[in-house]
Amino acid sequence: xxxxxxxxxxxxxxxxxxxxxxxxxxxxxLAEKRQEAxxxxxxxxxxxxRSRPWKYTDVSGLSIAAHPPEASFLPVVAVPEGGVPAxxxxxxxxxxxxxxxxxxxxxQHLGALIPATEGKFIAANASQWTGGVFVHxxxxxAFEAPVxxxxxxxxxxxxxxxxxxxxxxSDVTVLVRCSSxxxxxxxxxxxxxxxxxxxxxxxxFDVGWGAATRDFLSLRARTDRGANVQVATLxxxxxxxxxxxxxxxxxxxxxxxxxxxxxxxxxxxxxxxTLQNHIGRKTLSDVQIKAALAGGSRSIxxxxxxxxxxxxGAAAEQENRNLLLSGDAKADSDPVLEILTNEVIRCGHGATxxxxxxxxxxxxxxxxxDRRQSLKLLVSGFFRSVLDDIADEALxxxxxxxxxxxxxxxxx
Amino acid sequence: xxxxxxxxxxxxASITEQPDIQLLKGLDLTIRPGEIHALMGPNGSGKSTLAxxxxxxxxxxxxxxxxxxxxxxITEAPADERxxxxxxxxxQYPTPIPGVTMVNLMREALKxxxxxxxxxxxxxxxxxxxxxxxxxxxDMARRYVNEGFSGGEKKRAEILQMGLLKxxxxxxxxxxxxxxxxxxxxVAEGVQALRRPDMGVLIIxxxxxILSYIEPDYVHVLVKGQIVKSGGFSLAKEIEAxxxxxxxxxxxxxxxxxx
Numbered sequence: 100x101x102x103x104x105x106x107x108x109x110x111x112x113x114x115x116x117x118x119x120x121x122x123x124x125x126x127x128x129l130a131e132k133r134q135e136a137x138x139x140x141x142x143x144x145x146x147x148x149r150s151r152p153w154k155y156t157d158v159s160g161l162s163i164a165a166h167p168p169e170a171s172f173l174p175v176v177a178v179p180e181g182g183v184p185a186x187x188x189x190x191x192x193x194x195x196x197x198x199x200x201x202x203x204x205x206x207q208h209l210g211a212l213i214p215a216t217e218g219k220f221i222a223a224n225a226s227q228w229t230g231g232v233f234v235h236x237x238x239x240x241a242f243e244a245p246v247x248x249x250x251x252x253x254x255x256x257x258x259x260x261x262x263x264x265x266x267x268x269s270d271v272t273v274l275v276r277c278s279s280x281x282x283x284x285x286x287x288x289x290x291x292x293x294x295x296x297x298x299x300x301x302x303x304f305d306v307g308w309g310a311a312t313r314d315f316l317s318l319r320a321r322t323d324r325g326a327n328v329q330v331a332t333l334x335x336x337x338x339x340x341x342x343x344x345x346x347x348x349x350x351x352x353x354x355x356x357x358x359x360x361x362x363x364x365x366x367x368x369x370x371x372x373t374l375q376n377h378i379g380r381k382t383l384s385d386v387q388i389k390a391a392l393a394g395g396s397r398s399i400x401x402x403x404x405x406x407x408x409x410x411x412g413a414a415a416e417q418e419n420r421n422l423l424l425s426g427d428a429k430a431d432s433d434p435v436l437e438i439l440t441n442e443v444i445r446c447g448h449g450a451t452x453x454x455x456x457x458x459x460x461x462x463x464x465x466x467x468x469d470r471r472q473s474l475k476l477l478v479s480g481f482f483r484s485v486l487d488d489i490a491d492e493a494l495x496x497x498x499x500x501x502x503x504x505x506x507x508x509x510x511x
Numbered sequence: 512x513x514x515x516x517x518x519x520x521x522x523x524a525s526i527t528e529q530p531d532i533q534l535l536k537g538l539d540l541t542i543r544p545g546e547i548h549a550l551m552g553p554n555g556s557g558k559s560t561l562a563x564x565x566x567x568x569x570x571x572x573x574x575x576x577x578x579x580x581x582x583x584x585i586t587e588a589p590a591d592e593r594x595x596x597x598x599x600x601x602x603q604y605p606t607p608i609p610g611v612t613m614v615n616l617m618r619e620a621l622k623x624x625x626x627x628x629x630x631x632x633x634x635x636x637x638x639x640x641x642x643x644x645x646x647x648x649x650d651m652a653r654r655y656v657n658e659g660f661s662g663g664e665k666k667r668a669e670i671l672q673m674g675l676l677k678x679x680x681x682x683x684x685x686x687x688x689x690x691x692x693x694x695x696x697x698v699a700e701g702v703q704a705l706r707r708p709d710m711g712v713l714i715i716x717x718x719x720x721i722l723s724y725i726e727p728d729y730v731h732v733l734v735k736g737q738i739v740k741s742g743g744f745s746l747a748k749e750i751e752a753x754x755x756x757x758x759x760x761x762x763x764x765x766x767x768x769x770x
Contacts, residue, residue, distance in 0.1 A: 456606070457569070457570075458606045459606050459607075459608050461568055461569065461570075461590060461606075462602065462605065462606040462608065462656075463608070463616070464567075464589065464590040464591040464594070465566050465567070465568075465590045465591075465593075465594055465599075465600050465602075466591075466594055466616065466619075466620035466623070466672065466676070467591055467594035467595045467620050467623030467624050467676070468591055468619055468620065468623055469589075469591045469623075470589075470591070472591075472619065472623070473591075476608070476611050476615070476616070476619065477608070477611070479610065479611070480608055480609055480610025480611035480655070481609070481610060482610070483609070483610030483611075484609075484610060
């Protein structure tokens with residue numbers, strides 16, 4: 100119910116937020132921003148199921164303020180062996196603020212793509228994030244290997260925050276690994292990606308949360324001319340995972356590729372929302388969300404591909420596939436196209452929800468594989484088209500192994 | 512005489528979802544080691560139903576009778592158990608399995624058949640040899656199972672699996688259908704090369720032409736779920752020359768025939 104109304108704000112109160120910011124020695128502009136965000140948090144209602152992106156995810160019983168921010172929460176940034184290319188940066192936002200040049204870049208971009216006032220979860224993040232992650236690729240420079248970010252939560256609320264600024268013709272990959280224990284955890288993350296002209300930015304989330312973690316992530320990328328942004332979420336763990344992935348395809352010929360994979364069991368709840376906004380000419384978007392659901396798990400997909408009048412020559416693909424591995428699993432899918440120009444190259448969308456193909460199952464069983472082995476093979480095959488896009492071999496092996504382990508005991 | 516590989520005793524089977532439609536109406540058949548049997552019959556006579564029932568397809572339910580494999584009753588066994596015990600079905604329409612490579616499938620299948628991990632080196636060696644006897648390239652093994660395969664590739668891929676799994680009983684369900692003469696020869700020669708001497712083979716076909724490459728010891732004619740006539744290779748030639756009507760007429764089974 101309206102629990103948030105009666106819940107004391109505590110650490111979430113505007114004064115407390117400002118004081119904490121000052122105690123951390125943050126610059127005045129940031130303390131100011133945080134305080135504004137805290138006021139927005141107090142003023143904004145929790146999303147209700149009347150709002151389309153929240154139609155199937157009921158958070159009315161959830162109180163953010165009842166989850167005290169985890170004091171020790173700090174994302175750990177590991178820089179690749181070759182180091183950060185000259186002029187760039189990969190580390191905490193807090194450290195970046197100590198450097199005048201970096202602080203200027205942060206000030207320019209932090210909260211610009213995703214303003215704190217957009218929603219309650221975002222406002223909570225904007226007022227509360229600690230540590231933070233800042234990845235900055237300098238003009239024309241490429242990171243030799245992925246930057247790895249470890250996000251580990253203990254209990255209470257955590258607020259992962261990441262800002263990626265890729266200058267023109269730069270190249271960077273960021274791997275985010277999320278984990279937590281069995282305690283009740285609320286994670287509210289915000290990721291902003293500023294992709295400069297002809298840059299390549301890849302972000303992968305390895306969602307390995309514990310069984311009682313609820314994860315709400317908002318990610319938005321803005322692409323300059325010719326930029327390529329690729330985002331993938333691999334959701335295996337967590338009680339509730341709601342990822343909102345948005346691409347603002349502004350620059351001519353820029354591309355946004357968004358991938359989501361979920362493997363559910365028990366009463367896991369996955370909710371993917373995507374928004375591809377084609378603004379520039381010849382922009383290209385490609386969304387592929389796939390869920391395989393065992394036990395009583397559930398997946399929801401709501402995606403909007405919007406092609407503005409200015410986006411002549413745009414091409415968009417939007418695909419959502421759901422494989423129901425048990426009779427109790429459930430999936431809802433709603434891909435939407437809004438096309439405001441006559442000059443699209445192609446614009447496709449597709450959604451399926453259905454059980455395993457019995458003929459394929461019999462085929463595999465006729466080769467000596469028992470039912471569970473056959474289903475494991477079918478699920479890994481089902482995920483393959485999405486996973487093939489993830490270039491990182493080690494991560495791919497890890498994810499494949501987690502899928503195997505999970506299917507070994509899942510209720511099929 | 513050696514123990515039969517396969518014995519069907521008074522087999523009756525119907526469609527699982529429509530139990531009142533019985534497609535096999537009392538079938539007896541015995542296949543001994545090394546024997547090649549051909550099962551011929553007009554469309555809708557129950558040939559594919561028989562193939563799938565022996566392999567344990569859940570689409571069909573045995574109402575009566577028994578399926579014995581090397582003396583063991585497997586009538587109630589699930590498909591995977593039958594396969595591990597040595598039954599192999601080469602499908603008429605092999606199903607595509609997106610995202611699963613041939614290599615991956617064959618590795619898992621061979622492990623299941625042998626009941627033990629197969630060392631990578633040994634597996635690759637056997638795979639290469641088997642590919643070679645079917646004149647298949649190694650690229651084929653890296654493709655997704657039956658996905659985007661031509662008719663000939665699908666059938667060769669089935670025989671490839673037969674060659675690797677070394678079953679005791681191979682059922683070739685219309686392996687010749689949809690193949691041109693050259694593809695048919697390659698597949699048939701592949702079967703011959705990969706057939707173990709003690710393997711029992713049941714070839715299900717419309718036409719005699721595959722039998723000129725793989726000469727059967729016995730030919731059976733299936734009509735409306737029953738074997739109405741059995742004989743040697745000459746029976747297949749008879750059918751090739753005159754179709755099924757003369758046989759049906761002889762047996763008084765020709766519908767609509769006026770005396």
